Amino acid sequence: xxxxxxxxxxxxxxxxxxxxxxxxxxxxxxxxxxxxxxxxxxxxxxxxxxxxxxxxxxxxxxxxxxxxxxxxxxxxxxxxxxxxxxxxxxxxxxxxxxxxxxxxxxxxxxxxxxxxxxxxxxxxxxxxxxxxxxxxxxxxxxxxxxxxxxxxxxxxxxxxxxxxxxxxxxxxxxxxxxxxxxxxxxxxxxxxxxxxxxxxxxxxxxxxxxxxxxxxxxxxxxxxxxxxxxxxxxxxxxxxxxxxxxxxxxxxxxxxxxxxxxxxx
Numbered sequence: 001x002x003x004x005x006x007x008x009x010x011x012x013x014x015x016x017x018x019x020x021x022x023x024x025x026x027x028x029x030x031x032x033x034x035x036x037x038x039x040x041x042x043x044x045x046x047x048x049x050x051x052x053x054x055x056x057x058x059x060x061x062x063x064x065x066x067x068x069x070x071x072x073x074x075x076x077x078x079x080x081x082x083x084x085x086x087x088x089x090x091x092x093x094x095x096x097x098x099x100x101x102x103x104x105x106x107x108x109x110x111x112x113x114x115x116x117x118x119x120x121x122x123x124x125x126x127x128x129x130x131x132x133x134x135x136x137x138x139x140x141x142x143x144x145x146x147x148x149x150x151x152x153x154x155x156x157x158x159x160x161x162x163x164x165x166x167x168x169x170x171x172x173x174x175x176x177x178x179x180x181x182x183x184x185x186x187x188x189x190x191x192x193x194x195x196x197x198x199x200x201x202x203x204x205x206x207x208x209x210x211x212x213x214x215x216x217x218x219x220x221x222x223x224x225x226x227x228x229x230x231x232x233x234x235x236x237x238x239x240x241x242x243x244x245x246x247x248x249x250x251x252x253x254x255x256x257x258x259x260x261x262x263x264x265x
Contacts, residue, residue, distance in 0.1 A: 012164075012165050015164045015165060016043070016163070016164065016165045017041060019161070019162065019163055019164060020041045020071065020088070020163075021041060022161065023085060023088055023156060023161065024039070024041060024069070024088065024092065026152065026155070026156050026161075027085075027088065027089050027092060027152055027156075028092070030148070030151075030152035030155065031089065031092075031120045031148060031149065031152055032092065032096055035096070035100070036092060036095055036096060036099070037066075037067070037095075037099065038066065039066055039067040039068060039069055039095060040057070040058050040066050040067070040068050040069075041068075041069050041070075041071065042068055042069070042070045042071075043070070043071060043072075043073045044070040044071070044072060045072055045073065045074055046070070046072055048173075049072055050071070050072050050075055050087040050090075051069065051070055051071045051072060051087040051088070051090065051091050052069075052070050052091065053067065053068070053069055053070075053091040053092075053094035053095055053098070054067065054068040054070070055067050055095075055098045067095055067098070069088065069091040069092065069095065070091075071084070071087060071088065071091075072087075073165075073166070073167045074167045074169075074170050074171065074174055075087075075170065075174050075177065075178075076163055076166045076167060076195070077166035077167060077168075077170055077194065077195050077196040077202060077206050078170040078174040078175045078177065078178040078194050078196060078208070079174065079177055079178035079181055079183075079194055080178065080181055080183040080184060080191055080192050080193055080194055081157075081162075081163065081190075081191035081195065082143065082150075082153055082183040082186065082189070082191040082192055083178070083181045083183045084163065085153055085156070085191070086122060086141055086142075086143060086149070086183070089120070089122055089149060090117070090122070090139075090141055093113060093116050093117055093122075094113065096116060097112060097113050097116065101113075101116070104135075106137070107137045107138075108135070108136070108137055109124060109135050109136060109137070109139040110135055111134075111135055113135075114134045114135050117141060118134075119148075120147065120148045120149045121143065121144035121146075121147020121148055121149050121150070122141050122142075122143055122144070122147070122149040123141055123142055123143070123144055124139050124140075124141050125139070125140055125141060125142055126138055126139055126140070127140065128140030128141065128142055128180075128181075128182065129142060129182055130142070142182035142183075143182070143183065143186065145186060145187075150186070150189065153189070153191065154189060154190075157189075157190045157191055163195070166195060166196070166202060166205075166206065168205055168206050168207060169206075169207055169208070169209050170196075170206065170208050170209070171208065171209055171210045172208050172209070172210035173210065174208075175194075175196075175208050178194040178196075178197075179194075236255040236260055236261075237260045237261055239255060239260070243255060
């Protein structure tokens with residue numbers, strides 16, 4: 001008598017990508033009227049970037065193309081699950097605008113994109129908190145309690161959705177971003193606490209790297225907000241007319257007019 005076949009187990013790549021695809025399809029139906037085309041979801045470690053959208057990034061052997069939404073797995077264990085889902089929907093809004101609207105130049109998040117985000121109560125903010133600018137190159141977001149986005153999250157999480165695989169070595173800046181996230185202030189919902197703080201086995205496996213929380217750039221209160229870009233704004237400390245430039249993190253800049261240093265804002 002032949003031995004019974006063993007049940008097939010999903011491989012890590014299949015599980016990781018199928019879960020993200022499930023979330024994409026769910027939000028497409030609930031928030032975008034199922035109007036978005038299929039796209040390729042990838043995992044990419046872009047420094048200081050939670051995710052990005054790239055139009056028609058991949059091509060098949062027959063010449064057809066598909067868009068890409070990339071998510072940074074370095075954040076997955078360190079930030080609340082709702083924050084990861086916010087990143088996905090943030091990039092889906094860029095995909096929507098590419099196909100049905102008029103995107104801003106380069107990385108710029110324009111008024112049309114901001115209005116689409118606001119329509120689902122996922123509020124655009126340059127600080128990822130209330131009071132930030134609605135448009136710009138560096139944009140985060142935060143969810144409004146009771147709005148369409150969080151209702152869609154509740155439906156998804158009720159269906160036992162999960163992310164099964166996590167980066168074991170998030171940077172301390174990712175851990176601090178998770179502690180700073182507005183999602184941690186939501187009440188009565190699943191997915192508002194970083195997975196590394198709620199799942200015992202994961203807590204044992206994850207090993208943050210970098211400075212300790214006590215010594216990292218002035219402590220948790222000094223953590224910078226998450227955003228969907230990898231450029232930051234520098235302003236001159238000496239000029240009165242607010243000269244500013246954009247550049248990658250860590251630059252040491254001197255003003256050519258007054259010789260004062262630029263600082264990141």
